[in-house]
Amino acid sequence: MTVTPFSLKDAPALIERLLPVQRLSAEAYKEQEGRQSKTLTPLGSYWKGRKPLILNKACILGCLLPATSDLRRDLDVFERLMAMDDESFVVRGPRRSKPKDILATLSIAAPADYFTFRPSSFIPHPAPWD
Secondary structure, three states, X not given: OOOOOOOOOOOOEXXXXXXXXXXXXXXXXXXXXXXXXXXXXXXXXXXXXXXXXXXXXXXXXXXXXXXXXXXXXXXXXXXXXXXXXXHHHHHOOOOOOOHHXXXXXXXXXXXXXXXXXXXXXXXXXXXXXX
């Protein structure tokens, strides 16, 4: 594959054709709710000029990516690059359950009975002070 210089010079940018506003809105809401992103609010000041970082990233990426005739593929590429696709939402979703919470929901009386431990296969490492 060869790259032709200035081949995309007059091509429209992706942001001119498409921008996933609903997903961006959800991401921006999550970012605004984060404690570390609201450093000035707890101090008693209110700064109206702060915009969510995700919106800045989306605008820059949307300006850099060219729009093609396949808008569905363009949207898929954009969402993957922004980590806003379905798989990324699942990974970054609500906090994962802790093992003790999972064990509390199991209907198994003794979950330890389902695991085996063979002491012969365990080889301890010598202590660093030995």
